[in-house]
Amino acid sequence: MDNFTLFNPTTIDFGTGKEQQIGQHLAAHSVKKVLLTYGSERIKRDGLFATVAQSLAAQGISFVEFGGIVSNPVISTVREAILVARTHQVDAVLAVGGGSVLDSSKAIAAGVRYEGDVWDLFIGKAAITAALPIFSILTLAATGSEMNNGAVVTNELTKEKFAIGSPHTFPKVSIVNPALMQTVSRDYLVYSAADIIAHSIEGYFTAKLQPRFQSRLVEAIIKTVIETTETLLADPADYEARAQFAWASTQALNGLIYSGTAGFSYPNHMIEHSLSALFNVPHGAGLSVVMPAWMKWYHSHNPQQFQRFAREIFGLESAEQGITALENWFDKIGTPTRLSQLGITETELPATIDNVLGNAKWFGIADIYTRDVVTRILKNAL
Amino acid sequence: MDNFTLFNPTTIDFGTGKEQQIGQHLAAHSVKKVLLTYGSERIKRDGLFATVAQSLAAQGISFVEFGGIVSNPVISTVREAILVARTHQVDAVLAVGGGSVLDSSKAIAAGVRYEGDVWDLFIGKAAITAALPIFSILTLAATGSEMNNGAVVTNELTKEKFAIGSPHTFPKVSIVNPALMQTVSRDYLVYSAADIIAHSIEGYFTAKLQPRFQSRLVEAIIKTVIETTETLLADPADYEARAQFAWASTQALNGLIYSGTAGFSYPNHMIEHSLSALFNVPHGAGLSVVMPAWMKWYHSHNPQQFQRFAREIFGLESAEQGITALENWFDKIGTPTRLSQLGITETELPATIDNVLGNAKWFGIADIYTRDVVTRILKNAL
Known part of the structure; x- marks a missing residue:
């Protein structure tokens, strides 16, 4: 730690x-x-x-x-x-x-x-x-x-x-x-689920030092979000699910899960901020598009943790299976996983990439997220 | 919640x-x-x-x-x-x-x-x-x-x-x-592990309202304590294990895992306080004796949660198997599981029971922990 x-x-x-x-x-x-x-x-x-x-x-x-x-x-x-x-x-x-x-x-x-x-x-x-x-x-x-x-x-x-x-x-x-929160729309519920999962996975996957205890806390949050989102889609009035969803959301970004971790970054947020800044898409909707695309590019940088994610969250074996399972889950709950679902086409990629590269300096990861890398990630999302 | x-x-x-x-x-x-x-x-x-x-x-x-x-x-x-x-x-x-x-x-x-x-x-x-x-x-x-x-x-x-x-x-x-904490003795390390697990399970098993998210946080703590205790017994100088052990310990009793739970009590602490007040045994050593004894009596009050404990912590099926696994683990790491190991004999039970019954009022559970119940629990620990 x-x-x-x-x-x-x-x-x-x-x-x-x-x-x-x-x-x-x-x-x-x-x-x-x-x-x-x-x-x-x-x-x-x-x-x-x-x-x-x-x-x-x-x-x-x-x-x-x-x-x-x-x-x-x-x-x-x-x-x-x-x-x-x-x-x-x-x-x-x-x-x-x-x-x-x-x-x-x-x-x-x-x-x-x-x-x-x-x-x-x-x-x-x-x-x-x-x-x-x-x-x-x-x-x-x-x-x-x-x-x-x-x-x-x-x-x-x-x-x-x-x-x-x-x-x-x-x-x-x-x-x-x-x-x-009972009156939150279906769309915003699933965007919110994507946002909470994004807060949870940024450090989980990118940290150079990621204590196993912190991974377990992250997994507790993600499992709870998946479970309660499904309950709420079936019954928006389920107070218990709404409450656990909300409390998991608070824990995902109050400092707890990042304490003791080191060398982490927020690449999914970095990329998504460009989508919402340029195209005014809902933050969570942008994140559910970016995450699978980023994971497909990034997983070879931290294969063990991606295997852990697949196993602990979805009971699956390989990193790739875990990524597919998350993408499928986003599809199932109805939050976008493709830029086209956000109304963003290939012709808009150059401007988007420029904006992401601008963010990369502020996020402190411009060395990793070069034009080539950002292009590859965004193309994964087409 | x-x-x-x-x-x-x-x-x-x-x-x-x-x-x-x-x-x-x-x-x-x-x-x-x-x-x-x-x-x-x-x-x-x-x-x-x-x-x-x-x-x-x-x-x-x-x-x-x-x-x-x-x-x-x-x-x-x-x-x-x-x-x-x-x-x-x-x-x-x-x-x-x-x-x-x-x-x-x-x-x-x-x-x-x-x-x-x-x-x-x-x-x-x-x-x-x-x-x-x-x-x-x-x-x-x-x-x-x-x-x-x-x-x-x-x-x-x-x-x-x-x-x-x-x-x-x-x-x-x-x-x-x-x-x-590197110089903490082997004995106090394992007593501490028992203490942290006790803080974690009191609410986990006794709460009338125990959100699944909170159960997952508790399980993250217990799994981390088990894992890091074993690492530290093999190598007391392992900083990473020492750090995660310490951080899990802090999280076990800072309010987090009890937030949103309701109707919980601290029966293991209630009973142990009598052991340390009367016989000046180390608190954690007292707890590792009390916990399996209490669990053997209590598990039928909350069978699903005891099954969950067996499955999530030890990968086992039944409540009884989970309790045995915890008791065996205490034996393995060398923290006591019997009153005799604390130097307490059957002749001292009556005075101990009286003291526990005194505590029960302060712990607010005198209605459940009658003389008969406390006797049965303490006899489980002989």
């Missing part, structure tokens, strides 16, 4: 009805006025917004709304929200939504406390030295953002999808109520 | 040489003068004490020593240490040792900030409302105390082994350097 430091100060308040206590959580952190961020107006139709408003009012906390955050969130929206937060002098941000709303809210919270343009924080021009306290009510389990300090946002002008992370951007409290 | 709140603010600084940074960690928490608690003088002979002293001095932090904390730590020692801490007006406690030193240090830290007698906090006469900040350098991986808020201490007069726990008694920072 490699040396590591693990610190995760986020309180997870998990279960039915927990959103009713959001006001108390904010009050415990002395919040008086909060920026309430969200995506679509769905939370107003389904009653969640009213529940939150009531919980805040009961604690004498006022709020300013900022809705309209989209999937693959964009930096222009973050900039707008920062202006609103400053104008109204809020002292915290409360994200009500999925990963896009949470990630945007982290960027907003950090941006409010930074004098320059918030994109500076993404491109390394400035460091995050402070942030407003962040709270969240999760409505889609996929990104793990509820229990980590990372945020990924796209700059629409430069077509860059970049990330920030800082000790200041951990949520103070995240509410995870699986019942709120 | 049951509703739960998970909050664990402890920073784990894991790996080789990390103890050299303890001074910086204390300085980051504005500590000026610390009570340095430890067990035997071994840490002076092996250089750890000098390393710590140097790291503290480099940050201008003074310390007061309090050594001599024994296994199955006793409340009289905690009381002494509280006096020392008050006399020298320390502003933190730094535990250098294993679970006994850590647990004592938590009790000291809470006791200093409580006006009455510290045992009041154990018997529910008073609540913990504050504690000195706690830091630790772990030298034995077993109890998980480095990343939780619990502490178990024995009252030698009343022969009660009781626990405290409070949001105030999480360590701020725990250093876990597996290399410091």
Whole structure:
């Protein structure tokens, strides 16, 4: 195991009805006025917004709304929200939504406390030295953002999808109520499954040092995601499956499975970020296309671990069988495995490859992911 | 899954040489003068004490020593240490040792900030409302105390082994350097393995609601403990095995595997606490005696989970085979499985049973663990 430091100060308040206590959580952190961020107006139709408003009012906390955050969130929206937060002098941000709303809210919270343009924080021009306290009510389990300090946002002008992370951007409290996720569409459920599996396998396959204990934790997550996704496709109202799916999602990207591993990278995310930056495809849908394509190219770099994956996850023998089984499973649940299913054709490959090569520098793996390699991976996905 | 709140603010600084940074960690928490608690003088002979002293001095932090904390730590020692801490007006406690030193240090830290007698906090006469900040350098991986808020201490007069726990008694920072554990004796290694397995199975078998994801996490821990214990018995200097053993130990009792489970209890610990309170046996040795005896009585209450255990851990079919396999494994590694190996004979059963029945009230399971049941379990261990 490699040396590591693990610190995760986020309180997870998990279960039915927990959103009713959001006001108390904010009050415990002395919040008086909060920026309430969200995506679509769905939370107003389904009653969640009213529940939150009531919980805040009961604690004498006022709020300013900022809705309209989209999937693959964009930096222009973050900039707008920062202006609103400053104008109204809020002292915290409360994200009500999925990963896009949470990630945007982290960027907003950090941006409010930074004098320059918030994109500076993404491109390394400035460091995050402070942030407003962040709270969240999760409505889609996929990104793990509820229990980590990372945020990924796209700059629409430069077509860059970049990330920030800082000790200041951990949520103070995240509410995870699986019942709120019952209305997630079939498509987004399967995209989410692909996203969680992607978080789990990046380190599992790429780490130069991958302790077996950490592999076992990863396998626990993947098996749970596969099992619960199938249950939820048959019965979206199955609370137990929804809950285990959500909790596995949180564990996939809260630091646990990466602790003690070394020399890992995020090539699937690197490639997918180009797909969503250029073509605005759902992140999870992009990942389910990239993963099998990447695995077909990469498996010879780490044959033992790919055999382990085949055996532990699918009860199969060879690396190739394991990859095929995952691809078939993606097909079965209905998340895309081909670029064409995302509406991306061969003529768009050159621009896509250029964008991936731009990402490769930021992901620190430009030496491995050359034009030739990226071309081969993307061609596997045609 | 049951509703739960998970909050664990402890920073784990894991790996080789990390103890050299303890001074910086204390300085980051504005500590000026610390009570340095430890067990035997071994840490002076092996250089750890000098390393710590140097790291503290480099940050201008003074310390007061309090050594001599024994296994199955006793409340009289905690009381002494509280006096020392008050006399020298320390502003933190730094535990250098294993679970006994850590647990004592938590009790000291809470006791200093409580006006009455510290045992009041154990018997529910008073609540913990504050504690000195706690830091630790772990030298034995077993109890998980480095990343939780619990502490178990024995009252030698009343022969009660009781626990405290409070949001105030999480360590701020725990250093876990597996290399410091290389000199752990063969006996304490196998007792520790039994302790970790006990932490893992209590909820796994007794919970009325045990999500499959949580079972998988438990199995990852148990498989890792079995594998790494065998490696370490063959080669105590195997760093990788020592590290995974230690990290699995931390995960077994930091809240993760119990989150979402419901209706669980700690019957093995309840019974073992009587063995160590009455006969001062090592906690892990007591547990390896109690577990198979308890499992033989209990398995019919949860046959499916015992079958799962047999299959997932040992690749066997029946509940009984799984129990036998665990007992055989304990025999193989050389941790006791019979009361006689602890020097406890049938004539001592009545007093032991009385003590267990006393514990049962505190463990909240007096309705299940009647005199008849406890007798049957202990007779299984003769």
